[in-house]
């Protein structure tokens with residue numbers, strides 16, 4: 001990396017005050033010479049502040065999740081950007097001009113333009129679908145939208161369109177100069193077994209997914225008529241620009257509302273079309289979680305817009321299960337949560353179409369706070385007229401009441417329960433004290449699951465990389481393996497074997513592996529051996545391999561950085577602090593070179 005880059009990076013950091021920038025994501029309060037807030041970083045949720053920003057050192061550190069770094073690192077974490085994207089993001093935000101040499105750095109340019117081209121392709125695809133609506137074949141799609149009562153301005157606002165067949169989109173994109181690899185990368189186009197490119201959303205009504213920067217990142221397609229064995233909705237797959245758990249549908253329009261009249265509350269619905277329908281009925285502050293349960297990252301995104309959230313999922317059982325999980329996460333993030341009780345069998349769209357927007361507004365006004373909603377569900381679950389049902393009703397209710405935030409609230413609710421059931425307050429109180437509150441879906445568990453998913457990605461990548469060596473793929477170079485550390489023990493054993501063979505210029509033999517990893521690990525070995533299936537010999541094999549290698553390298557360096565940050569946060573000796581800061585700088589620049 002030429003020195004001008006590092007010089008520029010230093011200059012950039014000196015021009016931006018980290019307190020000012022982070023202050024846009026967290027409510028910072030000065031205490032004891034440092035600024036404190038609840039951690040605004042994705043994946044960490046807390047109610048008491050352990051996130052500190054040091055103005056003098058221009059450094060942040062979270063004592064909860066252990067993450068820390070400079071202003072660029074923060075931009076990377078909070079906006080899900082890589083190093084150069086974060087630099088560009090900050091430059092744009094603070095009107096700092098990037099030096100020409102920076103722009104011309106070849107490697108950089110390729111990387112930036114790769115993403116730019118991907119976004120341009122997705123935008124062109126969205127425009128293509130919109131344009132299709134003008135064709136005579138699009139009549140059924142227009143009829144459908146009309147039947148749903150969608151106004152023209154809403155159709156335009158959401159960029160709704162149609163895919164009329166399998167072949168037109170790839171042909172159009174090819175004419176626009178996009179390569180096959182770029183089309184496949186976007187998730188909008190796929191390749192059939194006989195090598196033909198086709199439109200993944202063929203013959204569907206198209207709802208583009210737009211992120212909070214206003215970029216089209218994915219598509220959801222709805223079929224017009226129910227066909228057996230075909231899902232009503234189909235979403236394009238996750239890509240480098242679309243991570244579902246970090247995105248909310250309609251977040252782009254929410255930004256507009258925030259800048260306009262402000263946002264009293266955000267309505268959260270499940271599906272894309274629900275969001276469109278709710279918006280169409282005049283409730284513009286609505287987002288869709290695109291699945292049943294809200295993730296922590298989606299919650300953090302929401303929190304930037306409003307502290308009040310009304311959850312409005314389908315009335316069916318699955319919706320309710322997802323809703324409770326979402327509620328726990330929202331509450332954990334300190335948001336005021338209410339829940340709408342939709343009539344059984346209705347989704348928000350049904351309510352608006354069959355009962356009207358006024359009725360929907362009434363439901364919003366009558367939305368229940370979290371505890372009331374949980375008690376409401378329990379009441380629905382049991383028949384209190386039977387002795388057994390009554391006992392279960394009391395048991396479940398006591399668990400919920402025990403969880404209330406204040407003693408006063410607990411007491412009040414116990415009195416209500418006593419009146420309802422005819423059991424004395426005192427004995428209910430005793431039973432509540434003994435109630436077992438091991439909630440299966442608490443925040444921690446959800447967090448653990450999300451962490452497990454991230455680990456899975458890493459393990460998948462390392463297995464694929466190993467398979468590339470074992471099957472002697474051309475792209476697998478010795479130097480790559482040398483700089484990687486494997487997360488999984490069995491993978492590490494295999495990597496060690498492969499490296500020792502490569503170092504001695506000896507042949508890597510798959511047949512000896514079962515003995516090396518041991519019988520108890522045969523299943524894992526098999527997974528390694530199978531991971532090349534469907535990727536080897538495909539046109540994008542080399543790129544996939546490289547992506548895996550950089551993911552693993554990045555994960556390794558980030559782990560080291562996290563540890564350094566932890567040491568830095570507790571080190572009091574200034575000289576040692578400087579040393580660690582220097583190390584952190586060096587390690588961070590490794591990420592920069594990726």
Ligand code: ZN
Nearest residue numbers: 039044062065
């Ligand atoms: Zn944190």
